[in-house]
Amino acid sequence: MTSALAEQLSQTMAAIHARGWCDGTGGNFSCVLARDPLILLMAPSGVDKGTVAPEALIQVDADGHVVAGEGRASAETLLHLEIVARTGAGAVLHTHSHAATILSDWCLGEGRDAGHLPLQDLEMLKGLAGIDSHRRRVALPVLANDQDLARLSASAGPLLGDAPHGLLIGGHGLYAWGCDLAEARRHLEILEWLLEQRWRRLLLEALGQLPSRAIGIQAVLLDIEGTTCPVPFVSQVLFPYARERLDAFLREGANDPALAPLIAAIDAAMAATDSNSIQGETVNHLSRVRFLQSLIDQDRKLPALKELQGLIWDEGYASGELRCPLFDDVAPALRAWRGAGVELAVYSSGSVKAQKLLYRHSNASDLSGLFSHWFDTTTGAKGEAASYRAIAAAMGLETRAILFVSDVKAELEAARTAGMATRFSQRQENPEQDPGSFEAITSLAEIEL
């Protein structure tokens, strides 16, 4: 006797096959038959999934072993099991459609926002559970294909919780899931539709037949110095504060094991320098301090120095000696943008630790919670377009959905090359006052998203 679920799964597979989404023996499809112990009802491996009768379905346990029915379990059962375990799905449907296959490959191509395919501004998004507006952006995770299904499933696992009921595998296809078979099928049809739209639109854009879609700004990426706080706060307060305290800080922490790796990195940098001022000197406390002070004076960036400065500033902020005087327009603009659902991120040459301290101890109270992402030069140099692409990828956004604000034209140039929208911050005390070809703002309040 076959169950109603088996009838439904068999019919669903036939319908999906008829759409051309699992040609040949492609695709595999499963439903949860029992949860404790877990039993999946699924098609056997290596057969045409459009003609599997209900009684030909097999039952598979939580280890991927066939416990009832004729035939082998698909190697991809491991990914089905991972999806069920991570999301509580009641059904998992895997297709090999042309749209899913070509777009997943395209996403992983060089220079793309590999790792995610953003989908937005389409009414059909509302067919995905939890999405109530076409404006909501979803980021479909994309993983490189791997014949080692245990490894592929382990890589997929952490991405599944935030995934929009779907996952792309490069050059392979789509996995979609739902709380039951009906919802999984709806999610599959919606995602396939969104993917179809996406590649057709890309084609028309490439042919110059369709203007690149204005998708609206979804995130603001902010430089700090000269953009949200006065340049002199950094150059005349923060840097001298750390410079003056280097000696005492290093002396007091000489036996602190936490400082040992920093001191080792500083000594290595000293050994590698050709600076005459320290050549021939034995590395000792004073030469180390002089070396670091000379780096600060020349505005040279050494990661260990940045970290040391962060530790010294930490003490200064904690004691109340330091407080960042953000421009008056900053806190209201940040709050308004967050209130409108815009994501906020920082990209500054100061370390992420220093960035967080600055916003945590500002004249407008602790604003650090408004930011979802923090980037420093460990992501890449601020004058390189690749850094802005990496930032967009880390945020799961297209570069054109991000507005970057900075007082340095070379940085704006790189961000523009990567595809970001830009604004030149023209604050009174900034060294660069000419906006060149960039739109200038004198206050964040002038920015309309």
Ligand SMILES: CSCCC(=O)C(=O)COP(=O)(O)O
């Ligand atoms: C020609 S299909 C290659 C295997 C595959 O990716 C697939 O989805 C079908 O696998 P199954 O083992 O379920 O037949």
Ligand SMILES: [Zn+2]
């Ligand atoms: Zn497959």
